[in-house]
């Protein structure tokens with residue numbers, strides 16, 4: 377059939393006659409190859425309708441559907457990183473920051489905001505992987521710490537959405553200090569009796585897993601997310617053995633007791649509302665009352 381076979385060889389179309397296909401009109405699932413329109417894909421929160429593969433999305437996308445009518449107030453939107461170590465790899469760190477800011481329109485790898493979600497106040501911190509691999513430098517740590525402070529002062533539940541390659545190499549020790557800082561702030565939040573839900577998305581690794589991402593009152597994850605400290609390749613090379621099937625997937629980590637549950641992104645908002653609704657009496661109680669309930673009365 378001539379329609380399906382190229383009968384003439386060597387057909388060359390001059391560049392000025394080539395037709396442009398508009399970018400981003402269609403989406404092909406990387407797992408099952410199902411093709412849908414981009415609009416439909418977005419409507420399903422970038423989850424494949426056929427195989428439930430969860431595409432990576434940005435902080436802005438989470439804010440858009442988690443906050444009622446997409447309305448929220450951003451916190452510390454203009455915090456940017458310094459260069460305390462005068463770090464140079466293939467590029468000087470400040471130049472890398474400027475270039476990344478230009479390419480992504482983001483100031484750093486996390487955005488924090490508060491607003492209403494299903495009618496209940498909520499503080500959300502969500503990481504952006506496209507900003508230097510969602511790496512945790514001093515700005516990420518500081519913004520998360522301040523968001524936790526806001527949550528504590530306003531007795532508002534805190535949701536952390538992690539998506540990170542770990543600590544930021546260019547800030548070395550300063551990055552590692554963020555683990556201690558965010559953990560200490562979360563301890564204060566816990567002491568105040570304000571709930572913290574940690575959502576681990578693909579991927580959550582390194583210093584982020586080793587600090588705030590695993591410290592939730594509820595640690596939950598998106599299906600199929602890679603969750604671990606060191607990457608599978610590093611572990612495999614170190615122990616010199618093959619790793620079990622599904623190693624470091626959210627499902628594997630759940631089975632081994634590190635997670636409370638896995639949640640489909642399309643159900644996230646409702647599941648969160650149910651969970652926080654259940655915890656509402658705890659949030660409403662003043663810290664003193666809870667203390668009294670916890671401490672057994674001593675007989676004299």
Ligand SMILES: [Zn+2]
Pocket residue numbers: 405406407408409410424425426427428429
């Ligand atoms: Zn699919």
